[in-house]
Amino acid sequence: MAYTSDFLIIGSGISGLLLALKAARKGSVILVTKQDLSKGSTKRAQGGITAVISPHDSVEQHVADTLETGNGLSDKTAVELVSTHSAALIEELLDYGVPFSRNSSSTAPHGLSLGREGGHGVHRIVHARDHTGQTIQETLTEQVQKTPGITILTWHTLVDLITDHHRHTSLTQPQCCYGAYLYDRSEKQFHRAVAGQTIIATGGIGKIYEHTTNPSVATGDGIAAAWRAGCAITNMEFVQFHPTTLYHPRSHSFLISEAVRGFGARLLNSNGEEFMHSYHPMGELAPRDIVARAIDREMKLSGSPCVYLEILDKDPARVARRFPKISAKCTELGISIPHDVIPVVPASHYSCGGIHTNHTGMTEIENLFACGEAAYTGVHGANRLASNSLLEAGVFATIIGETLEQKPRCPVQEIPPWDDSNTANTEEWVLISHNKTEIQKIMSDYVGIVRTNERLTRALKRIILLREEIEHFYKRTKITTSLLELRNMGIVAELVIRAARQRRESRGLHFNRDYPEKDPAQAQVFSQRKET
Structure with missing residues (x-):
């Protein structure tokens, strides 16, 4: 049609x-x-x-x-x-x-x-x-x-x-x-x-x-x-990680809005200590990249899987009026805010x-x-x-x-129908699920909040192999939405990795331990195009 x-x-x-x-x-x-x-x-x-x-x-x-x-x-x-x-x-x-x-x-x-x-x-x-x-x-x-x-x-x-x-x-x-x-x-x-x-x-x-x-x-x-x-x-x-998503086994990365910190909440480490003012003078209201890296460092220092968000306004009715969805979600999970602290972790949020x-x-x-x-x-x-x-x-x-x-408009007859001849149904759909999981694991382990040259090199090698495997599967298999998504995920993952390797400094959302400082000579954007 x-x-x-x-x-x-x-x-x-x-x-x-x-x-x-x-x-x-x-x-x-x-x-x-x-x-x-x-x-x-x-x-x-x-x-x-x-x-x-x-x-x-x-x-x-x-x-x-x-x-x-x-x-x-x-x-x-x-x-x-x-x-x-x-x-x-x-x-x-x-x-x-x-x-x-x-x-x-x-x-x-x-x-x-x-x-x-x-x-x-x-x-x-x-x-x-x-x-x-x-x-x-x-x-x-x-x-x-x-x-x-x-x-x-x-x-x-x-x-x-x-x-x-x-x-x-x-x-x-x-x-x-x-x-x-x-x-x-x-x-x-x-x-x-x-x-x-x-x-x-x-x-x-x-x-x-x-x-x-x-x-x-x-x-x-x-x-x-x-x-x-x-x-x-x-x-x-530059992939932004939201500093505060709910950490709970029955919650799938539920967002705890930035507005909660704007409302006066403070972040605590596993020892119950405030820490944001030691990372930035704006404390909890510092830009998200700084807050996310601070949380990541506190978690690594303590070995804790999360940090905690404490709402200082202890009036439950007022908090519920301002944050009804967050309040309802926490209550569903047995977290009574504002009296209980909210366990939070960073999660990928915005490109x-x-x-x-x-x-x-x-x-x-x-x-x-x-x-x-x-x-x-x-x-x-x-x-x-x-x-x-x-x-x-x-x-x-x-x-x-x-x-x-x-x-x-171009006449429809000049646009050939999509050609899916020479493809077949397959019972190997487990490959799609497995490859999606592998892409996510590679990106989270090697291309997350903190990066290094070695991690990025490993990530690129693995993503290139995955992309070749996915492309071969794509060309011989009847298309589904899951297959289209897998192919696109492989492409954008590689684009993120290649861009991260190209930027040899730390700036904004991109932090590389091998280049921990900002380089004024790299105050430019980097673009990528498909090779023809």
């Missing part, structure tokens, strides 16, 4: 949903999601969304905090772009009906309650208690579902982008994107989705690690497909790298855009400032929405 539209949007987080609403004003839209519209990383964003709306704040202050956290690698123009658009984005989300938390004593517009998180000099985090992402996701989903002109394809996985390579035209001409091949998981069929312009908003890469705050769909599909198509992939060495775009979200391939966590816009640099992710995703979705225009 072939679908045609003016705009093809792959991904259904805040970027994809906002873009669908904006693109529908200009033409027909196909919105693709790997599962259903309730899944994805946006839903898991607890803390909030940065906005410069307080009379005690300024764009200059937010830009300075972002650049400081980005450790010399943020693109100042991109940072200024998202900061100046932040107030308008909040107004738009309010217009769509997002019920952000309010406070009668707030001096912010609409009486919005503003929180503060690590790296921020002032209170500027707009939130919906501790389920901001879920609230935004649900509100925008409702809007998308009732907007004419948007076709939603659920349970469809990106196989590959359609480029000149698939049309068998001369590859000496500028590459152009004509849409994408999709795998329909429900029908076990392949479809061509042909569009005038295509946007990748597929999220991050968290599932290449054992412990992650990311959902199961975060396997780097868009980044891997863009790399195969010839896009530059930038800053992949600051991705598909290289310009300031309008365009990639190097004509008619192909990228935004959200799948994109590298230059905002985050070597480390992401807390709650800048939803901001960046929303602002660049808005900018792309303004940039999009109807363009002639």
